[in-house]
Amino acid sequence: MTQGQRLKYSILISLLVLGIMLGLSYLQKQGIITEQVFQYVAIGVAIVVVVVNGIMRRKVKV
Numbered sequence: 923m924t925q926g927q928r929l930k931y932s933i934l935i936s937l938l939v940l941g942i943m944l945g946l947s948y949l950q951k952q953g954i955i956t957e958q959v960f961q962y963v964a965i966g967v968a969i970v971v972v973v974v975n976g977i978m979r980r981k982v983k984v
Contacts, residue, residue, distance in 0.1 A: 923978065923981040923982055923983065925982060928981075928982050935975075939967060942963075943964065943967075946963055
């Protein structure tokens with residue numbers, strides 16, 4: 923994976939996380955999920971992003 927590819931994937935991941943958070947916020951406002959469920963899912967998403975970022979960082983070839 924090149925530095926350019928990592929940048930593209932990082933932008934894609936950030937847009938995906940933004941979409942997930944906006945969706946969760948919408949569901950919470952509609953009363954479909956509670957604030958606690960929102961927090962758990964947000965923490966889970968953050969952990970997944972950190973792990974994926976670490977994997978991508980190791981795969982970058984200089």
